[in-house]
Amino acid sequence: MAFLELTNIRKQFGQAVAVEDFNLKVDRGEFVSFLGPSGCGKTTTLRMIAGFEIPTVGRVAVDNVDITDKAPNQRNVGMVFQSYALFPNMTVAQNIGFGLRIRRESESAIKERVDEMLALIHLEQKGPSYPSQLSGGQQQRVALARALAIRPQVLLLDEPLSALDAKIRVSLRAEIRAIQRKLGITAIYVTHDQEEALSISDRIVVMSQGHMEQVGTPFEIYNFPQTAFVASFVGTLNTTTAEVVDSARGVLQIDGARLETAEKLDGRQKGDKVTIAIRPERFSFASEQKKANVVDCRIENITFLGSIVRIQVSIGSGKYYMDTFNNPFLELPKIGDKDQVTCSREAVLVLKS
Amino acid sequence: MAQATQNQIRANSSQRSLVIRNLVAWAGVVPFLVFVILFLFWPASSLITGSFQNQSGAFTLQNIIDLFTPSIMNAYMLSIQISIVTAIGGGIFGFMLAYAVIQGGLPRWVRTALTTFSGVASNFAGVPLAFAFIATLGHTGFLTALFADKLGIDIYNLGFNLYNFWGLALTYMYFQFPLMVLIMAPALDGLREEWREASENLGASSYQYWRYVALPILWPSLLGSTILLFGNAFGAYATAYALTRTLNVVTVLIGDQISGNVLFNPNLGYALAFGMIVIMAVSIGLYTWLQRRTARWLQ
Ligand SMILES: Nc1ncnc2c1ncn2[C@@H]1O[C@H](COP(=O)(O)OP(=O)(O)O)[C@@H](O)[C@H]1O
Ligand SMILES: [Mg+2]
Numbered sequence: 168m169a170f171l172e173l174t175n176i177r178k179q180f181g182q183a184v185a186v187e188d189f190n191l192k193v194d195r196g197e198f199v200s201f202l203g204p205s206g207c208g209k210t211t212t213l214r215m216i217a218g219f220e221i222p223t224v225g226r227v228a229v230d231n232v233d234i235t236d237k238a239p240n241q242r243n244v245g246m247v248f249q250s251y252a253l254f255p256n257m258t259v260a261q262n263i264g265f266g267l268r269i270r271r272e273s274e275s276a277i278k279e280r281v282d283e284m285l286a287l288i289h290l291e292q293k294g295p296s297y298p299s300q301l302s303g304g305q306q307q308r309v310a311l312a313r314a315l316a317i318r319p320q321v322l323l324l325d326e327p328l329s330a331l332d333a334k335i336r337v338s339l340r341a342e343i344r345a346i347q348r349k350l351g352i353t354a355i356y357v358t359h360d361q362e363e364a365l366s367i368s369d370r371i372v373v374m375s376q377g378h379m380e381q382v383g384t385p386f387e388i389y390n391f392p393q394t395a396f397v398a399s400f401v402g403t404l405n406t407t408t409a410e411v412v413d414s415a416r417g418v419l420q421i422d423g424a425r426l427e428t429a430e431k432l433d434g435r436q437k438g439d440k441v442t443i444a445i446r447p448e449r450f451s452f453a454s455e456q457k458k459a460n461v462v463d464c465r466i467e468n469i470t471f472l473g474s475i476v477r478i479q480v481s482i483g484s485g486k487y488y489m490d491t492f493n494n495p496f497l498e499l500p501k502i503g504d505k506d507q508v509t510c511s512r513e514a515v516l517v518l519k520s
Numbered sequence: 521m522a523q524a525t526q527n528q529i530r531a532n533s534s535q536r537s538l539v540i541r542n543l544v545a546w547a548g549v550v551p552f553l554v555f556v557i558l559f560l561f562w563p564a565s566s567l568i569t570g571s572f573q574n575q576s577g578a579f580t581l582q583n584i585i586d587l588f589t590p591s592i593m594n595a596y597m598l599s600i601q602i603s604i605v606t607a608i609g610g611g612i613f614g615f616m617l618a619y620a621v622i623q624g625g626l627p628r629w630v631r632t633a634l635t636t637f638s639g640v641a642s643n644f645a646g647v648p649l650a651f652a653f654i655a656t657l658g659h660t661g662f663l664t665a666l667f668a669d670k671l672g673i674d675i676y677n678l679g680f681n682l683y684n685f686w687g688l689a690l691t692y693m694y695f696q697f698p699l700m701v702l703i704m705a706p707a708l709d710g711l712r713e714e715w716r717e718a719s720e721n722l723g724a725s726s727y728q729y730w731r732y733v734a735l736p737i738l739w740p741s742l743l744g745s746t747i748l749l750f751g752n753a754f755g756a757y758a759t760a761y762a763l764t765r766t767l768n769v770v771t772v773l774i775g776d777q778i779s780g781n782v783l784f785n786p787n788l789g790y791a792l793a794f795g796m797i798v799i800m801a802v803s804i805g806l807y808t809w810l811q812r813r814t815a816r817w818l819q
Contacts, residue, residue, distance in 0.1 A: 219717055239720040246721045252714035256736040256817050265732070266722035297817045317722060 168231065170195035170353050171216070171321055176225035178211050185211045186377045189225070193370075196351045198344065202364040203374035204400070209357040212374075213323050216355065217246050229320050245314030249326040251306045253298040259309050260285070260294035266317035284312035287346060304335040311343065315350065322347065322354040328363065340367050361401045365389060373397045390446075395518045398444040405447065405487040406518070411439045417512065419443065422483020424462040428515035442518045447477065449514035450489035452500075453507040460512065466504045480508060564797070570790035583791035592773065596795065599754055599770040602685065606692040607749035613693070614700025615742070621701075622708045635705065638698035645695045646758030653691045653763065657682045683764045691763055692753050699752060700745055707741035740815045747807045751800055770796055 169192030176189035186208040193199050201209040214220040216227055218239035227235045234242055253262050263284050264277045272280075285291050288308040298306055307327055314322060324343070328336040344367050347354045358364050364371050365385040373380040373388060373396070381388060381397045392398035398406055409419040414432035418425060419441070428443065435441060453461045464480040464487075471477075471493065478489045478500070489508060491497070500506055574580045586592065621631045644652075656663050659676065667673045681687050711734060719729040735742075757771035770792055776782075777789035811818075 217717075217721060219720075239717070240723045240725060244721070246718070248714050248718065250712070250714055252712065252718040254715060254718070254733050254737075256733070256815070258817075265719070265724075268732075269723045269728060299817070313718075313722070 169193060170197075170230055171355075172226075172228040173212070173216070174226045174228070176212065176215060176222045176227070178208070178215060178220060179223045184377055186215075186222075188378050190379075191372060191382070193353060193355070195353055198347055198354045198356065198367065198369045200356045200358055200364040200368040200371045201374055202358055202361060202371050202400070203380075205359055207374045208377040209359075209374055210325055213246075213325055213355060213357050216321065217244050217323055218242050243317070243320045245317060245319030245322045247307070247310050247314050247322070247324040247327045249329055251298070251303075251310045251330075253306055253310055253313070255298055257297075258294065259290065259296050259298065259301070262298065262309055263313045263316050265313065270317070280316055284316050287315070287349075288312045288342075302335075303331050304339055307331065307339065308342070311346070315346070315352070320353065322352050324354065324356045326357055326359070329358075329360070336363070343367070365401070373400065375400075392444065392516065393519050395442050395444075398516070398518055403447055403488060403490075404444050406442060406444045407485050407487075408440050409443045411435045411437055411441060413437065414439075419515070422485055424482055425460075426462070426515055427459050427512045428517055429512040430515070430517045432517065444516040444518055445487070445510055445514050447488040447490040448475075449510045450480075450487065450508050451491065451510070453509040460515070461507050461509045464506055464508050466500045466502050466506060468502060469499060480506070482508075567790050567793055567797075570787055571794040573787055575785070575787060583788050584794075586788055587791055587795050591768075592770075592792070595768050595770045595773050596799070598685075598767060599796075600799065602689055602692060602769065603750045603753040605689050606696045606753045607746050609689070610693045610696025611700050611742070611746045611749055614697035615704050617697065618701045618704040618708055622705060623711065634701060638701040641698040642695050642702060645756060647762040649691060649694060650759050650762035653682060653687075653694070657687075657690075683766065685767065688760060688763060688767055691759060692756065695756075695759075696749050696753060699749060703745040703748065704738075704741060707738055711737065736815075740811055740818060743807055743811055743814075747803055750803060754796065754800065 171191075171193040173189055173191045176186055177184070178186040189212060191199070201212060203209055211220055215222050218234070218237060218241075222235060225235075226233055229242075229244070254265065257265065260281050264281045267277045267280055281294065282291075285294055288311060290305060290308060290312075293301065293305065293309075298309065301309065307330075311324075311327070327343070328339055331339065340363055343356075356364075356367060365388070368385055370382060370384055371388045372382050375396045381393045383391075388397065388401055392401060392404070395406060398404045407421055409421045409426065411432060412418040412420050412425070414435045414437065417428045417430065417432055419428060420426070421443075426443070432441070462482050464482045466478060467481050467486060468479040469476065470479075472490075474493055475490045476493050476497065476499065478491065480487055480489055487508075571583050572579055572581065574582065587596075617634065620626065621634050653661075655661055657675075657680075658664065659682075661682075664675055667675050682691070715733050715737070716729055719733050724732070755771065756769075757775060760767060760769045761772050761775060774789045774792045777785045777792065
């Protein structure tokens with residue numbers, strides 16, 4: 168039985184639909200990210216779990232208890248805001264202890280828990296400081312400790328890192344994940360950053376325009392995007408329209424070149440158009456005499472991206488990216504060269520719609 | 521060697537540019553200094569010296585001693601009382617109004633309208649204000665008559681009197697609460713919605729949010745604006761003067777001594793004003809002390 172369950176959720180603001188057909192089951196201790204562009208309904212969904220928004224339709228349940236109509240202060244759900252939202256008039260220790268003070272726990276119990284939380288976020292010395300005396304990263308760690316201090320059933324994080332510098336973002340996300348693992352707490356993490364979602368999550372819910380596009384592990388989302396939206400939103404991807412040549416054997420045609428796919432083309436007729444996607448790293452130069460999926464191309468551009476080199480090639484009139492690992496002994500082609508590229512049948516993904 | 525000389529030259533010229541930059545920075549402050557000297561220090565110092573001089577210009581403590589006569593002490597008491605009452609009353613009313621408009625989810629135009637009204641009303645004081653109130657709530661005022669005719673209620677029989685302490689306080693309130701609205705609006709804007717949500721999320725009720733978060737955060741502004749309202753009422757002159765001749769606030773006494781025909785003694789007037797400065801200084805001191813004690817997070 169799932170620990171957190173969102174059933175058939177729909178949320179309207181007036182006539183505008185912010186979220187619809189949202190169904191999700193999250194296991195205890197799981198780390199799930201909501202990933203999607205700004206305005207796709209991530210925050211609204213999160214706020215329905217916290218109780219700041221009431222779903223127009225649908226139910227929210229935690230540990231088999233329906234909390235759909237409970238007030239936010241009657242739920243046991245911790246929230247971390249993008250803007251930290253620390254109380255400026257309280258010290259770090261008072262901020263972390265606030266929820267416990269509201270719950271009328273004893274002074275000694277509060278102190279013990281606050282010290283424990285300060286140790287967890289490695290800010291043992293900062294208890295007496297005020298939020299304004301801390302860096303952004305430290306403030307967000309305090310906000311995390313404050314949310315965790317009340318031992319919430321579910322931890323919600325709404326783009327907690329987007330106000331921070333790139334370097335701190337990366338280290339803090341690892342820290343958040345480590346803390347979540349250590350405590351075994353169920354977490355929902357909202358982000359618009361695909362790299363962040365891929366690196367931190369057990370599962371990702373990719374959202375677009377208020378609905379779920381795909382739910383899956385980072386591995387599944389990256390390697391097997393099911394829709395054109397997911398394909399384009401997560402990672403760099405070459406997408407193009409192909410024509411079905413032989414649906415039984417998975418033969419397609421793009422710009423005069425033949426490509427074979429390992430995916431089923433059930434129900435597709437010869438001559439049908441389908442959208443296919445190929446990750447740049449799945450392409451390579453066709454050195455040996457391979458038969459299938461070898462296509463002629465022309466080198467258009469070469470870009471160094473540090474650990475990888477991104478080569479743009481044209482196949483017919485279409486342009487595609489191809490990534491290869493950088494190494495000092497790499498023999499790079501020259502712009503304008505004619506060459507041949509290849510990819511495995513499994514690399515050719517056929518997208519829904 | 522040549523290198524050293526060049527460095528020396530560079531150091532000199534950079535020193536010179538530093539001096540110039542400092543001069544330029546100071547030049548910007550000059551208008552402010554001139555203003556402060558001309559309109560603050562100079563009048564204040566002449567006022568203070570005047571308090572310690574008799575009419576022929578010799579040093580005396582008589583003016584200060586005269587401040588402790590019962591009628592003058594009563595005037596100070598009255599001024600302080602009316603200032604406290606209208607600062608707190610106008611403060612509470614103005615705060616609630618500002619809160620309703622800013623955080624209460626009212627349409628945007630209500631706020632614009634209230635701010636515009638407050639801008640005007642907070643400056644609507646003196647003789648016109650007094651006459652407006654006399655015309656509305658005086659013995660034969662418009663509202664007084666309306667109550668009598670339509671409802672059969674004689675508000676003066678019920679104990680209302682525009683010309684006593686509470687009548688004057690009511691009149692002062694008319695310029696006090698709009699000032700509060702104007703000062704508190706930005707402070708309330710600064711009250712972030714996430715703080716309420718964070719506190720709710722941690723289990724706090726609305727009361728607990730106000731008690732532990734919102735009021736402590738607003739406290740410095742509340743304290744500051746109350747002291748400003750206090751000063752605003754304390755220094756008001758023409759409203760009291762035009763409304764009633766039986767309630768002698770300090771400013772009315774000063775007016776009598778400086779421009780009156782009967783009681784002309786400008787030096788006593790200076791001493792009265794000096795006393796007001798002392799009272800304002802004490803209240804600002806009190807304010808600063810309270811602020812330091814209660815809002816350590818601001819430092
Ligand atoms: N309180 C609200 N009133 C009206 N519309 C809202 C409100 N909150 C969110 N929306 C709308 O709902 C949609 C989803 O918003 P949101 O959940 O904040 O997106 P995200 O967090 O993915 O950027 C947006 O179109 C937004 O304008
Ligand atoms: Mg959002």
